[in-house]
Amino acid sequence: MQKNILTDPVLSITNPEVFSPNNPDNPSMTAGMTFVGQFLDHDLTFDPNSPLLEKTNPKKTTNFRTPKFDLDSVYGGGPEQSPELYDLSSGFIKLRVETIPGSEEFSRNGAVRFDLPRVPGTMTALLGDRRNDENVILSQLHVAMLMFHNAVTDRLQADPAHAGDSAQEIFKKARRQVRWHYQWIIVHEFLPLTIGQARVDDILQRGVRFYDVDDDRPQIPIEFSVGAYRFGHSQIRPSYRLNFGRPDHGHSPFFAFIFDDAQDPNDPDPNDLRGGKRAPRRFVDWQTFFNFGDGNFRPNKKIDSKLSSVVMLLPGSRGPAPGLPGDGVQSLASRNLMRHVNFGIPSGQVIARRMGLPVLTQAQLEPLASYGLDRNTPLWLYIMKEAEVMENGLRLGPVGGQIVGEVFIGLLKADETSYLTSRPNWTPVLPSAIPGDFRMTDLLTFAGVVPPLN
Template identity: 50%
Template sequence: MPHGDADQGIRTPKSTFYDQGRFGRLFPALPGFAADTPTVRAALVQLGRPGGPMDTNESPTADPFALIVDPTLSVDNPDNPRLTAGMTFLGQFLDHDMTFDPTSSLARTQDPESLRNFRIPALDLDSVYGGGPGVSPHLYDQSVDHGRTTMLVEPNAGSEAVCIDGVVRYDVPRNAQGTALIGDPRNDENLIVDQLHLAFLRFHNRVVADVRDDLGPLATPGELFAEAQRIARWHYQWMILHEFLPLTCGDALVADILTNGRKFYRWRNSPYIPVEFSVAAYRFGHSQVRPSYRANFGTSATDRTLQFFAVIFDHTATGTDPADLRGGCRAPRRFIDWQTFFDFGGGQVRRNKRIDTKLSSALFHLLGQPSDEPDSLAIRNLVRGLTMEVPSGQRVAAAMQETPLHESELADLEPFGLHKRTPLWFYVLREADVRAGGEHLGPVGGRIVAEVFHGLIDGDPSSYLSQDPDWTPTYGTDDEFGITDLLTAAGVVGALA
């Protein structure tokens, strides 16, 4: 991975105020949780290694269906009664809309103030829209309004023969080599977030059609696009504040922020991305990934032998239609039936994994990593917290005037010397487990995540909070709007009968 611009061991003066496009710190006075020494690195590697204490240790040869229905094959993947399976991937989509850091290094100490965030730190769907029709014409359908209003999507040929309703499914656009032509290539990392990206493309197109009807024939393509983009963005922001955050951070905490404001996330010029968020707290979603999923029902809502089950990643899978759920492929069966991932009321939804310090085994063998870097996601997260000098969970809790976890609640870290100075990412996971039963984030992790999300929307001059805080959605019901409403409006929820 290319190195950033900061010299090793040199840190610029810390400040809570940052320019747009930079990373920064919520708690600049706090030191990193440990010095970057070979001993500390070795401890982190042992903690995050494949087969180590953070690995759920599923059998690599287990049947994907059995991993879902047989608890004995996946004892460290308990169900979360609060969250459904799709929330993991919605969270991944949100992450890609906020941050993109291709320059930081796992090999040396980094100053976040020297790192460029190549994604605008806002929740404005620039991962979908790119630079707009003029700057990113390859993302737009040139057959409609000369490519000035409508996102490009493509039919998945043959999918109509392998789905229940016999209606063709769609895919994101791809070039001749199968590479996704989308605003953020990371959204083609796995089939689920890829199809979620497609849903946002089609939601925008639905809004364009409705705006065209509302404004009439005199509206210019520029007016159509701008109004549809505004409506799509505002619904997206509403969904984040009123559904995603309460579910993942806790209803009471989010209600407090919406009513009384933020306590710790502040800026002078424009919002930024704190490393306590991007390198630690918001990586809680890695703990929620299941080893396998039902991608779709195939041609039967009841016969599992006709349905598409697969592990999330399998480094041995090959071909143009691999037996896992990686992205980057188009084949008739590679589509998502969202009834498994979000609750549409038909009893088909599956639960998310509880938030704890265990990660599914597939995440210890990531695909496509450079040969000189670890392919364990746990190691990568832990070492990144070291190189970015993220403070310990205990120090952050004290700074937030929250009661820190007791050493006895971190006793399993004592052999690594990390029970008194715990990496913030691990601390947030353990806090969620012991303080919230793994159903949502605890007081430290939840406040970091919720305040940053709220601040990014509040600090965006084009957001609904800035322009019309009393606005309510029009695509949901009873002035509410959630992910199931978005998917339904986008026309991506196939019938199961």
């Protein structure tokens, strides 16, 4: 029987040129950045009250996240308001994680792996944002952030300079270090990869030109949350190698589709990467997702007008799918376009002209002509097509890049507690491959979630 990319999750990874020719890889960005982008989105925005099938007034839409890169999705309301997220057993204020029973049998060298804390007797995760249990990769990234805080706490607690500090003082210092290193990654790694270093430098030096950010009560522009920042949907690979398994114990690498609606939603260990499950093999080997210099990383997909087939049939309508909508609309493209209409967002062409930026021609948008969208293109689709045409899909184009860059940097500068505002000359202090710099690989390594493969 001939294997097919729609039934075999290994093919699009091992031979993408043959089995995924119409959805090319992005050689400049690793697969993990897609999920960093999703994590950042969940740290900024959450609107549970805007029905997909109804017209929505942007001015009356409430954001249930703090519009800051402050990791409220991780810390919740703090140890007093969100005690279920915290572990005080060491005498210090750490974040709860739980071991995955039996994971050492599936993990190279018998390394124990960790999961989000869950309500006893259920698979309901205890975390500051339930959407971070949407898929295994995202939930494991959340676990990495929990363990990053705990590792920073251990480092401060062991430092004689902090010997007289109370547990509460150590917690506050650890949280600030975690936030600032996280913000550094946003400014010095995520944004340059996503919008280009030149645009990052321009916004840092000249400030925001289009985003009217209020320092006291910053708002998230709807053009960002419903339009520009959905570019990451085109970066999703159909399938991933979640981990390398433990072949010497008979366990092969775990390849799976990110979502597979054919899977039984009640299966405790389905053959896809949906969240809300705990099983011995459901953990991440980050060497696939970020470049640790060992040759094991894989790229994500280009930012273009193409989506992986698996996001055209999202789970949620057939049964439990934590963090995913259950309204029956399974196509991610349909969801995005319906949001555009419901919020009444101007077309990409209108916004480009208003910003004084280059406007895509009808010839460049010719594939959309049969749908009547070549003159009046929904912003989300326009921004992905702009990246495809103007940047070969490697990064966002002028409109998308400016919106994303101004919102990210504008929010950081509006936050008096961010390193950009309170100490703009600050540089990272934690151990890293390059002293004075800090990347996702450094964060994951310091958090202790990258056991060796050999």
